[in-house]
Amino acid sequence: MGRLTWQHQRYEWHGTFAERGLAAAAGLRPDASSRPVVWYTTEAVHALALAEYAAWEAALRLREFSAAVAASAVTATTFRPQCPVGQEPRPFQCAGVEWLLNHPRALLAESMGCGKTIQAILAINHLPEVKRVLVLCPASVKLNWENEFRAWLTRPLTVGVAAGNFCPATDIVIANYDIVGRVKPRLAALDLLILDECQYIKNPRAVRTAEVVGRESRFRPVLPIRAARVIALSGTPMENRPAELWTLLHYLDPVAWPNANAFYSRYCAATWGPHGFDCTGASNLDELRLRLRSTLMLRRLKADVLPELPPKQRQIIELGVGADKLLTDLKSRLSADFVNSVEGLRVARRLVADAIATVRKESGLAKFDAALAHLKDQTADGHKLVVFGWTTELLQRLHREFPGSVLVTGATPVPERQAAVERFTTATDCQVFFGNIRAAGVGINLQVASHVVFVEFDWTPGTMEQAADRCHRLGQRDSVLVQYLVLRGTLDAVVAKTFVRKAGLVGQALDGLAEAVALDLGVDL
Numbered sequence: 001m002g003r004l005t006w007q008h009q010r011y012e013w014h015g016t017f018a019e020r021g022l023a024a025a026a027g028l029r030p031d032a033s034s035r036p037v038v039w040y041t042t043e044a045v046h047a048l049a050l051a052e053y054a055a056w057e058a059a060l061r062l063r064e065f066s067a068a069v070a071a072s073a074v075t076a077t078t079f080r081p082q083c084p085v086g087q088e089p090r091p092f093q094c095a096g097v098e099w100l101l102n103h104p105r106a107l108l109a110e111s112m113g114c115g116k117t118i119q120a121i122l123a124i125n126h127l128p129e130v131k132r133v134l135v136l137c138p139a140s141v142k143l144n145w146e147n148e149f150r151a152w153l154t155r156p157l158t159v160g161v162a163a164g165n166f167c168p169a170t171d172i173v174i175a176n177y178d179i180v181g182r183v184k185p186r187l188a189a190l191d192l193l194i195l196d197e198c199q200y201i202k203n204p205r206a207v208r209t210a211e212v213v214g215r216e217s218r219f220r221p222v223l224p225i226r227a228a229r230v231i232a233l234s235g236t237p238m239e240n241r242p243a244e245l246w247t248l249l250h251y252l253d254p255v256a257w258p259n260a261n262a263f264y265s266r267y268c269a270a271t272w273g274p275h276g277f278d279c280t281g282a283s284n285l286d287e288l289r290l291r292l293r294s295t296l297m298l299r300r301l302k303a304d305v306l307p308e309l310p311p312k313q314r315q316i317i318e319l320g321v322g323a324d325k326l327l328t329d330l331k332s333r334l335s336a337d338f339v340n341s342v343e344g345l346r347v348a349r350r351l352v353a354d355a356i357a358t359v360r361k362e363s364g365l366a367k368f369d370a371a372l373a374h375l376k377d378q379t380a381d382g383h384k385l386v387v388f389g390w391t392t393e394l395l396q397r398l399h400r401e402f403p404g405s406v407l408v409t410g411a412t413p414v415p416e417r418q419a420a421v422e423r424f425t426t427a428t429d430c431q432v433f434f435g436n437i438r439a440a441g442v443g444i445n446l447q448v449a450s451h452v453v454f455v456e457f458d459w460t461p462g463t464m465e466q467a468a469d470r471c472h473r474l475g476q477r478d479s480v481l482v483q484y485l486v487l488r489g490t491l492d493a494v495v496a497k498t499f500v501r502k503a504g505l506v507g508q509a510l511d512g513l514a515e516a517v518a519l520d521l522g523v524d525l
Helices: 017-026 044-053 056-071 091-101 116-125 139-152 177-186 207-213 242-252 260-267 285-295 325-333 336-340 342-366 368-378 392-400 414-426 461-468 491-511
Strands: 003-007 010-014 029-031 038-041 105-108 133-137 159-161 172-176 190-196 227-233 271-273 276-278 313-321 385-389 406-408 432-436 451-454 481-488
Touching (some): 003 044, 003 056, 010 017, 056 285, 091 116, 139 172, 260 285, 342 392, 368 385, 368 392, 392 432, 451 461
Parallel strands (some): 133 190, 159 172, 190 227, 385 451, 451 481
Antiparallel strands (some): 003 010, 271 276
């Protein structure tokens, strides 16, 4: 029988011609320059399939690989990080800090509510060489980061928040992604860069992404932010598809993740099509998960580290049948002859984009009466309720129907957002929190409520999960009920189906789950 060996800095399969199928199935490649032909790989994740045939050195390296994968889900340790008096991190957080100290370029991809911010700050307490820190985060959570530094930092480092063109002359600077281009020139060499909600740099063509990871160009090259250490934080580093991971992975570890096209071909089912390289698919997700966990990702699920936190319950609430007349009208306008012309394609894309935006708004507003009746029923017993939506007008109309309620949208200034959260948390006459899924879905704690209602969907399952986890997080004592209101026969139902499909891909890539979000649909969407 063939043998798997480690030599020439690679795993090599030495077997008969008839056994080549074993090597090919595992993902090994033939070295045509060798005689006889040797099949090889530099990736332990491929060689793992041939572990039973491994010679001692190859077996040793495979055991090290398996140990690294297991460590990426560590939940306990004897290590105790330095903390201010009166503060006590949980055992899994202590293990997370220890892991971060051993990984200079790290992706902390914890489930929302596990205390990623706290673990990053506690790591700073144990790194005396770290004296210059930049924290990049969404604008809505800058004040939360400042508060957490004051609560958990034990070192005598000053903390300041950047805003607009102002960059404080402090040891630790907290800035939002939108102003990174203005903050970067004013900072000296960084010892540590923290990327909170690191999925914000998933689009390689975005300006804020270029300001962080750099961009090569003959006309205006952009230098990356250089730091001795990088900690990337996100509960959903991959929101829709594997291609979204590439920019971050290459920035964190260009040695382990050197080539974009190779990544897209292996993990995104990439193909050449009429419009170029299509990398919107997904492939070899189990392999991707093992590679992530063996190199730079620490990920623990709330079910593993917070067993006392009750699971979420989910319900689809059908509001009846609607009709998207605009979509019907659009189909009649886009005849075959029209679409087949080059100019027709350009116009068609614009019409579809405009129509979908209009339809989403009208679908949302069409829910108003039914959604209002449902929310009235849910608040009849006096418990607090969190309501998320997409359409500002719908949220505003619902907000006016509940005296004392609060509303947070993209137009709400950051200080007013925090004031709204505090009022909802403490005021007895404030029963309902209304929030835009994107604007209010990150960085705030709403665990005073255990009931979440989505009156509209987002296209991205990770965004929906982050929003729901404003309630389902550390400190929650009750089972959180999450309800999704669907107007059957509309674009709403299409988004709901997309949500479920994408959630399955995300779960398989990050956690090895067939479905990350188990929805009991209950209705034929």
